[in-house]
Amino acid sequence: MAEDRREDVLIGRRAELAALTAALDRAAAESAATVLVSGDAGIGKTHLVTALAGIARERGCAVLVGQCAELGESMPYLPLADALWRGVRDPRQGEAVRAALESRPVLRRLLPDGDGGRGDASELDQQRLFGAALGLLGELGSTRPVLLVLEDLHWADTSTRHLLTFLSRVLQRERVCLVGTYRSDDLHRRHPMRPVIAELLRVPDVSAVELRPFAPDETAEYLAALSEGEDLSPELAERVHARSEGNPFYAAELYAAAATGEDLPAGLADLLLARLERLGDDAQRVVRAAAVAGRRVGDELVRRVSGLEEAAVGAALREVVSHRQLLPDGDGYVFRHALLREAVYADLLPGERTRLHAAFAALLADRSGPAAELAYHSLAAHDLPVAFAASVRAGREAERMGAPAEALEHYDRALSLWEAVPDPETASGCTRVDLALAAVRACGRCGEVRRAISRLRRLLEAADPGDVRLGALLREQLAYYLGDLDMNAEAADIAREAVDMLPADPPTPERAAALATYVRSLLPRVHGGPMERRHGDDLPALAEEAVAAARAAGAADAEASALVTLGVYREEREAGLETRDLFARARDLAVDAGNFAVALRAAFHHARAVFDRGDLAGAAEVAEQAVRFTLDNGLGWSTYGVNLRFLRYLIHYTAGEWEHAARLAADFGIRVARPAEAQVSAYALFLEVAQGSDAAAERLRWIEPLWGQDDLLTYISRGLAAERALWNGDPDAALDHVTAVLDVLAPGDASAIRIAATGLWAHADLGSSSGAADDLLARARTAASTTLDGLPRAWLGVEGHAWLARAEAEHARARGANDPELWRRTVTAFEYGAPGGGFVYEVARSRWRLAEALAEKGDRDEAAAQWRRGVAAAERLGARPLLHALRDLGVRARLAAASAAAAAGPLGALTAREREVLRLVAEGRNNRQIAEALFISPKTASVHVSNILAKLGVASRTQAAAVAHREGLVTR
Structure with a gap:
């Protein structure tokens, strides 16, 4: 178990550690192995090999660890000498290492207390030393496996590089695992280590492990460990990850600096800039120009802005690229790391920075370059009129490219400059209100619905009361976004105002949109109880009126919105009604009209309608197409963009395609601070609770403080928390969650059926036949037969019927009548x-x-x-x-034994691998010994043993061994 605990402290490095331990296993089996571990400075190479060394010591291996130093060729064989010196001083193995050195004076002379001075090492006969090193490793390996780690090989001297090549090629049957680490970012094109690595990787027994940067959740986990119990906000974790790009050392420095308000820690900046000081003056000049350009810069731009002659700038660029400060990227260059660019940019003098920005802006303006870049450089060069016009253009370009978050940023910049530039309407080609509405639209498309609502309220307050068209437009937009948040009562009032402000004749797109939004707001709420049915009885007639008005005005998107509302309203009330084609038609109408918000709503209900009818393959296809459209247009975080992604995940979860569902859920973050983030996170609980994952507890810990702020979040997360409590044997806690969920659900909400069934499971486990169980069944039956607005339900989806059947069966079990037929x-x-x-x-x-x-x-x-x-x-x-x-159950009811008997003998249900494991169990081996014999992990061995006990219907390893002997699996 010590090995497993050691793996747990290596955040995000399980696969890499597994590769290294596999090499150690091969060495233990008399097949020498060499592994080269690479990665940028600060990526965690030392932490990884330190963990490997700990595992090796726990397994009884001899461990020798030596490091190179930035000393050039002055100290040959430094890492070998360091490894031997540490080995001699290690009380666990010092005697064996010293004994091996006694018969090899050529190696003993490398030590500080050896027969010769350290300066003599360069004059030693290389072949004799190589042979001695090989013999020493072989001698140590004769009694136990050896792990030899040579760190920082990017600083290795010539002799050490030759030794590494020799050992990697010659070690074969010796029980030796050789691990070397090096910084990949230090290996410029002419670095002497590059050809050595290329040559070694062609050797069959040599493999490579490259350490990748942390993923966002791994950075958050790492920072949480650094925080030592202090609260870590998701915003800070996200910001640190973005700036560090997943480099653990950079992340730790940035996190520490955040506590003191530093932007870029001085020590980190000095470390980054120190590498640039190795470059020539022209190369440094090119890097400074590139830093002003941004993370990426075009080749021609950096050449012209640097101010160098063509030959000089070409040589400078080659030097910069050779030292990996800039990396080729298409027709330009990109900084190896964003923090390097930040450090260089912060080191510029103010005047130098402004002049360079102005030079880039002039070049971009002359060649009609990207508006976003022109806006950035013009603003930094204090040319506000150009920055304003370019920001508006950049926002429109971002919208066309499906990048609403970027569009919002550009529009906000333009709005902030509106008062600072002359004649902004002419420069932008729009009014200030039009620009503000474009920003609102971008808010909605990138999921900032509350922000869109806040902006619309302010616009409505400032609007001219005499401008009826504008007042109606703002009200319709506000009502639509309120509807996205299920704030239907307020949405209905505001949308009704918009409808009343506009005449019915002649038909106009504005009135059609207001009427469609008003009808949408009349739908009963999904969570939180039914709204007042002031206009509920009129909804079908109003929806038909909205469709007719939209068609008369040529407003296809308003028609689509009204059709979706009508379909949603009617499908619960009309038995046998088929709405799939209606929703698909509405989606196509909205797409053609360019109203993606309505299109996504229609697409969601189309996929949902197919899903509700149990056509999982069809639902998966429809949802996949809709999500692809959503992501292609940058709408993944819009209200229905998020809903579609959830639905796609649930379809695969329902169909039993859990590996696919897990890949989709990988984007659902755990550390959340806002209800919208928590909703996204909560869906991952379906898999985590069903699979018994430890991540469920961590996810619930972050979600719990937000339970009272969002009804849908309460339904998803507390419903699944109830299931988790039941699996953990705590039905009382489960009932607390069930009660809390039912308190926020309307009596006619079909979602209540599943929650009631979960509560009945808890009552059955408690052996309770109380009136509370009867109440839960009544709640499930009511939800199955009554709509949200109290009308009889004519249709219920297949899953709803299934959960009602579960509720009936659990109720019978709670009353002591566990009925097989139910x-x-x-x-x-x-x-x-x-x-x-x-x-x-x-x-x-x-x-x-x-x-x-x-x-x-x-x-x-x-x-x-x-x-x-x-x-x-x-x-x-x-x-x-x-x-x-x-x-x-199999053990208690002896069902496993009955199943085994039905197969070909007691061992018939076992897989080939399980038979191997059972044979070893019968020989008396424990899980670790089984793992070593079959080259699997102890955890995997434990799972196999548990499966075997269940399949054989036995309760202990001893009983399983008896079955193995009786069936002839073991012959001795």
């Missing part, structure tokens, strides 16, 4: 009419209860058949809590 109906309901398909996880969970109910009734054969199918599904999904429950 559970059989539940299995069938979750199969969605496709035996072997449907909601795969819930089918497996229902089979667990069905097998239990059958076993209680004495039907062990069918119980075993259902049990086997549940186990197979749980194993495939990696649903550990369910698998544990099934194994427990």
Whole structure:
């Protein structure tokens, strides 16, 4: 277990450590291995090999670690000497190392207390020393494996490079693992280590491990560890990751500086600038010009702005690229790291910085360069009129490119300059209100809905009351965004005002949009209780009126919005109504009209309607197309852009495609501070709770403070927290979560069915047949038969019917009448009419209860058949809590034994690998010894053993061993 704990402290480096420990395993098996570990300065190479050394010591290996130093050729064989000197002084292995050195004076002379001075080392006969080093490693390896680590090989002297090449080629059957580390960012084109590495990587026994930067969540985890219990805001973690680009050392420095208000720590800046001082004057001049350009600069621009002659600037660029300060990138160059650019830029004198910005702006203006770059350089050069016009143009370009966040930034810059430039309307080609509305539109498209609402309220307050058209437009937009946040009551009032402000004749697009938004706001709320039904009875007629008005005005997007509303309203009230084609038509209308907000709403309901009917393959296809459209247009964080991404994830989760779902959930951050972020995060709990992941506890810890701020967040996260509590054997805690969720759901909300079923599970586990269980079943039945506005429900999706069946079965179990027939109906309901398909996880969970109910009734054969199918599904999904429950049932009801007997003998259910593991168990080996014999991890061995016990229907390793001997698996 010590090995596992050591892995846990290596954030984001499990795969790399696994590769190194695999090389150590090969060496232990008498197959020498060499691994070259590379990465930028500060990326964590030393931390990684230190962890490897710790693992090697725990396994009883001899460990020799030596470092190169930036001393040039003055101290040959320095890392070998360092490794031997440390080895001699290590009480765990010093005697063995010193004994091996006694018979090899050529090596002993390298030590500070050796027979010769350190200066003599360069005169030693190289072949004798190489042979002695090989012999020493072989002698040490004869008694136990050896790990030799040579760090910082980018500083290695010639002799050390030759020694590394020799050992990598000659070591074969010796039990030696040789690991070398080097900084990849220090290996310029003419660095002497480059050809050595290229040559070594062609040797069969040599492999490479490259340390990548941290991902955003890994940086956050690393900073959380540094914070030592102090709160770490998601904003700070995100900012530090963006600036550090995942480099752990840079991240630690930036995090420490944030506490003191420093922008770029002086020590870090000095470290970055020190590398530039190695360059010539012309090369440094080119780098300063590139820093003003930004992270990336075009080749022609940097040549012209540098002010150097063509030959000089060419030579300077070659020098800069050779030393990897700038890297070629298409037709230009990019800084190796953003912080390097920041350090150079901050080091410029104010006048020098302004002159360089002005030079870039002039060149960009002459050649009609990118508006965003022109705006940036003009503003830095204090040319406000050019910066203003370019910012407006840059915002429009960003919108066309599907980059709403960037568009918002440009529009905000232009708005801030509006009063500072002459004749801004002529320069921008729009009014200030038009520009402000463009910024609002960008807010909505990048998910800043509350910000859009705040801006619209301010615009409405400042608007001329006599401008009816503008007043109606602002109200319609405000009502639409309020509807995105389910603030329907206020949205309805404001949208009604907009409708009343505009005449019905002649038809206008503005009135059609206001009427469509008004009708949308009349839909009953999904969470938080029904709104007043002041106009609810008129909704279908109003929706038809909105469709007619939109068609008369030629407003296709308003027509699409009204059609979606009408479809959503009617589908619960009209049995057999097919809305999929209606939603698809609405989507196409909105796309053609260029209204992507309405298009995404229609696309969401199209995919959702297909999903609700149990067509998972069709739903996945529709959702994938919609998400692709969403991302292509930069709308991934808009309201329905987020909803579509969630729906795509849930479709794959439901279909049992959990690896795919996990990849999608990788973007759902854990450390959240706002309800919108928490909603995104909460969806990952579906997988984490079902798989028993430790991440669920951490995610819930961050979400919990926000429970009272958002009803949808409460529904998702507390509903899944209830399931987690049940898997952990705490039904009372589960009921607390269930009560909290039901308190925010309307009686007619179909979502209540699932939560009620979860609560009934808790009551059944408690053995409770109280009135509370009856109330929960009544709540589920009401939600299944009544719409949000209290009308009879004519249609309920297949998942809703399945959860109602689950609620009925759990209620019977709570009353002590565990009915197999009710559970059989539940299995069938979750199969969605496709035996072997449907909601795969819930089918497996229902089979667990069905097998239990059958076993209680004495039907062990069918119980075993259902049990086997549940186990197979749980194993495939990696649903550990369910698998544990099934194994427990298998032992208690002896279903595992019945299943094994039904197969070809007691071992018939075992895989080939499980038979190997069982044979080793029968030989008396523990999990670690099994792992070593089969070259797997101890955790994997433990999982295999648990599976074997469940499949054999036995409770201990001793019983499993007895079965293995009885069946002839072990012959001695």
